[in-house]
Amino acid sequence: MAAPNFRLPVHPPNADWGEWIHLAANGDQTALARLYDGTSRVVFGLILRILQDRAIAEDVLLDVYLHVWRKGATYSMNKGTPLGWLLTIARSRAIDALRSRTTRASLQQDPLETTDVIADPSPDPERNSAISQRRVFVQRCLQDLPPDQREVIELAFFSGLSQQEMANSLGQPLGTIKTRVRLGMIRLRKSLLRYQEEL
Helix, strand or coil: CCCCCCCCCCCCCCCCHHHHHHHHHCCCHHHHHHHHHHHHHHHHHHHHHHHCCHHHHHHHHHHHHHHHHHHHHHCCHHHCCHHHHHHHHHHHHHHHHHHHHHHHHHHHHCCHHHHHHCCCCCCCHHHHHHHHHHHHHHHHHHHCCCHHHHHHHHHHHCCCCCHHHHHHHHCCCHHHHHHHHHHHHHHHHHHHHHHHHHC
């Protein structure tokens, strides 16, 4: 697939992206093409923002939609909105590509004899457990939000889109996006405060 045409509409009316994901996973090329045309602009923008390299970003973009083709049957609304799910995959793949590129560059620069003195940067098991518990709780809090509020929160915090970028991407007035973000944040804050009280 070519890099997305930035003049394409990102949010065509009445598009059922969730259905297109499942149809694509069952081999429907037309559904995959529609999903790509409707979402690739935002997905590519996120990938490019992370990688700062158009050629690598195009490879990662292709990888995201190959994942939909192969694993789209695993998608459900419990994992977030269709666009949020795609952006989560895109962010993960882009970060993997960034780490891979950084690791290759580091290995090319560092002499082999220095590699055994590099400390393991990953968190210890106890910290991993705490992070995992927090992640599960935040996901549960997000699921309690109305879908329209959850979508903008996911776009803002997991994909780094500004409110204007969200308005453009979702085809909604900026005021509507601001209201959804504000209401979503109020509800999310209340849920997270309950979590802190439980600790």
